[in-house]
Amino acid sequence: MIDETVVTLSRLQFALTALYHFLFVPLTLGLSWMLAIMEAVYVMTGREVWKRMTQFWGVLFGINFAMGVATGVTMEFQFGTNWAYYSHYVGDIFGTPLAIEGLMAFFLEATFIGLFFFGWDRLSRVKHLVVTFLLALGTNLSALWILIANAWMQNPVGSRFNLDTMRMEVTDFGAVVFNPVAQSKFVHTVSAGYVLGAMFVLSISAWYLLKGRNIDFAKRSMTVAASFGLASALSVVVLGDESGYTVTEHQKMKLAAIEAMWETEPAPAAFTAFGLPDVAERTTHYAIHIPWLMGIIGTRSLDRVLPGIGELVGDAEQRIAGGMKAYAAMQRLRVDRNDAAARAEFEAHERDLGYALLLKRSLADPATASPDDIRAAAASTIPNVPVLFWAFRIMVGCGLWFIALFAYSFWLSARRELDRRRWYLKAALWSLPLPWLAIELGWIVAEYGRQPWAIEGVLPTALGVSSVSVAQVATSLAGFVLFYSALAVVDAVLMLKYARKGPDGLGMWPPATPEPVPDHSVVAARP
Amino acid sequence: MAESHRPAEASWFRSRGGRRFGVEFGAIIVFKLVALALIWFFCIRPLPHADTRPAAVADHLLAPAHEAPDDR
Numbered sequence: 265m266i267d268e269t270v271v272t273l274s275r276l277q278f279a280l281t282a283l284y285h286f287l288f289v290p291l292t293l294g295l296s297w298m299l300a301i302m303e304a305v306y307v308m309t310g311r312e313v314w315k316r317m318t319q320f321w322g323v324l325f326g327i328n329f330a331m332g333v334a335t336g337v338t339m340e341f342q343f344g345t346n347w348a349y350y351s352h353y354v355g356d357i358f359g360t361p362l363a364i365e366g367l368m369a370f371f372l373e374a375t376f377i378g379l380f381f382f383g384w385d386r387l388s389r390v391k392h393l394v395v396t397f398l399l400a401l402g403t404n405l406s407a408l409w410i411l412i413a414n415a416w417m418q419n420p421v422g423s424r425f426n427l428d429t430m431r432m433e434v435t436d437f438g439a440v441v442f443n444p445v446a447q448s449k450f451v452h453t454v455s456a457g458y459v460l461g462a463m464f465v466l467s468i469s470a471w472y473l474l475k476g477r478n479i480d481f482a483k484r485s486m487t488v489a490a491s492f493g494l495a496s497a498l499s500v501v502v503l504g505d506e507s508g509y510t511v512t513e514h515q516k517m518k519l520a521a522i523e524a525m526w527e528t529e530p531a532p533a534a535f536t537a538f539g540l541p542d543v544a545e546r547t548t549h550y551a552i553h554i555p556w557l558m559g560i561i562g563t564r565s566l567d568r569v570l571p572g573i574g575e576l577v578g579d580a581e582q583r584i585a586g587g588m589k590a591y592a593a594m595q596r597l598r599v600d601r602n603d604a605a606a607r608a609e610f611e612a613h614e615r616d617l618g619y620a621l622l623l624k625r626s627l628a629d630p631a632t633a634s635p636d637d638i639r640a641a642a643a644s645t646i647p648n649v650p651v652l653f654w655a656f657r658i659m660v661g662c663g664l665w666f667i668a669l670f671a672y673s674f675w676l677s678a679r680r681e682l683d684r685r686r687w688y689l690k691a692a693l694w695s696l697p698l699p700w701l702a703i704e705l706g707w708i709v710a711e712y713g714r715q716p717w718a719i720e721g722v723l724p725t726a727l728g729v730s731s732v733s734v735a736q737v738a739t740s741l742a743g744f745v746l747f748y749s750a751l752a753v754v755d756a757v758l759m760l761k762y763a764r765k766g767p768d769g770l771g772m773w774p775p776a777t778p779e780p781v782p783d784h785s786v787v788a789a790r791p
Numbered sequence: 792m793a794e795s796h797r798p799a800e801a802s803w804f805r806s807r808g809g810r811r812f813g814v815e816f817g818a819i820i821v822f823k824l825v826a827l828a829l830i831w832f833f834c835i836r837p838l839p840h841a842d843t844r845p846a847a848v849a850d851h852l853l854a855p856a857h858e859a860p861d862d863r
């Protein structure tokens with residue numbers, strides 16, 4: 265049987281490294297476009313302040329980039345050490361987008377980041393702007409490939425189990441790339457990064473205004489952040505709704521758990537705005553329902569029914585029974601590869617093989633499972649309802665707050681009153697951690713909500729782990745925690761140091777000689 | 792426009808503060824790559840390699856799963 269401690273520690277290690285890595289990625293995604301916008305304004309207007317803004321926010325971008333780069337590599341180490349069976353089982357499919365991402369990240373991003381910092385006095389303005397634009401495009405494209413790989417774990421399309429190699433193999437790479445889950449994930453995730461980038465600029469600029477420093481510089485930065493942030497916050501919410509719809513299509517149990525929908529309700533189902541899910545009683549106490557909303561979001565209709573947790577557990581029992589037939593046929597084929605009847609039986613139930621593998625957590629041979637074993641395995645397909653319920657609601661709450669804050673910022677900037685209300689500046693400053701919170705919670709919803717599957721319906725997480733010992737995983741876990749904690753301290757110190765110094769402290773702004781009135785064409789060379 | 796093709800003016804990244812930033816930026820990346828290489832060399836490389844030949848994977852999936860590395 266499987267050593268659950270190894271599974272738990274391996275999951276913890278992967279979750280911690282992924283969550284840590286994803287503190288940096290979205291800021292890179294969002295800030296890179298903000299730099300491109302600021303520099304585009306500089307190229308169009310020739311006004312020095314826009315160039316200095318690009319350079320100052322570029323410095324903070326650079327620290328984030330340097331701290332974040334390669335923090336994802338340890339996840340790839342773990343595919344080999346802790347998740348060897350996972351890697352073997354799905355490597356044929358999962359490996360390709362990861363490899364493309366690696367090439368993109370190293371060649372595109374690494375080249376353009378160097379040119380971004382050190383090409384200012386070597387490239388023409390337009391060429392430098394193209395570099396900044398390609399830097400943003402490169403970071404966003406590498407996110408696309410990672411999300412294609414991740415989406416395949418949520419909705420494993422374009423692939424089939426091969427009995428001879430004992431692993432999943434690609435049958436249609438186009439289907440993997442154009443997976444509808446990948447599309448909704450990509451747009452939702454990059455928009456979340458844009459919200460973070462905008463909030464980062466808005467909050468730090470608000471701090472300068474509160475301190476009475478870099479006034480003109482901060483107000484312009486906030487103007488960009490307000491408009492970019494408002495567009496991004498609107499799209500993160502609209503596209504979050506699209507994510508909800510694709511989850512309904514492909515991961516019904518995840519959706520039912522997010523909603524704590526214990527039983528199937530008549531269509532259109534209500535959305536539970538608040539409540540305390542009780543796993544033991546399979547009920548939600550003090551629930552406040554908004555009629556119809558869930559049915560409309562989840563099915564885009566008034567008459568399609570969303571299945572509840574109870575019904576989905578029943579479906580899982582059926583699929584486990586089907587999977588046991590595939591499993592037994594596989595065992596027969598192991599003895600005689602030419603057993604045509606066994607092969608036909610396998611092909612008839614192949615789709616449910618993963619469900620039989622759920623039984624391996626408690627049984628050496630799933631073919632011997634009793635009805636009680638089957639019921640227990642089916643019940644194990646329910647993810648952690650209270651965590652998903654709350655993580656989702658906090659993420660959504662943050663989304664609504666971002667729309668309000670950026671819309672108000674936009675309004676203030678249109679009226680040129682960004683520095684008039686201290687309470688607003690304080691609210692903008694203290695909102696800085698919220699996009700990070702929403703983003704990490706989003707990943708918890710997506711990944712914890714996929715449990716007990718590593719690959720939805722195909723490979724249970726517990727079966728993907730390597731045959732390593734508890735001591736080995738515990739040691740590498742401790743090593744990673746130490747390494748990442750040290751990095752986090754260095755990151756915080758550097759970010760704070762450069763943000764505190766600000767454009768004035770770094771000698772970037774104001775310029776030594778007053779900025780000439782722009783003639784929209786020439787910017788005098790500076791010594 | 793001829794102006795857009797000229798090099799942009801001397802950059803802050805060439806100033807003293809900018810050069811210092813460049814050094815810090817490079818040092819972090821080099822430090823991290825070295826640390827990761829060391830972690831890989833001392834912690835990851837010595838770990839046993841999982842046997843993922845089809846027959847061994849069939850063992851993993853079909854026969855009782857392994858519990859410790861040495862029973863492979």
Ligand code: HEM
Pocket residue numbers: 418448449450452453455456457459460500501502503504505507508509511518659660662663664666699702703704705706707708709710711713
């Ligand atoms: C009304 C607002 C929102 C809705 C309806 C929503 C919906 C969702 C859903 C359904 C998922 C799970 C997708 C899956 O499991 O495949 C998700 C994940 C995620 N959310 Fe949200 N979300 C909202 C707001 C936000 C905000 C404000 C942020 C951050 C600024 C955010 C960041 C994320 C991230 C990073 C993920 C994980 C990646 C992914 O699965 O797409 N979300 N969101």
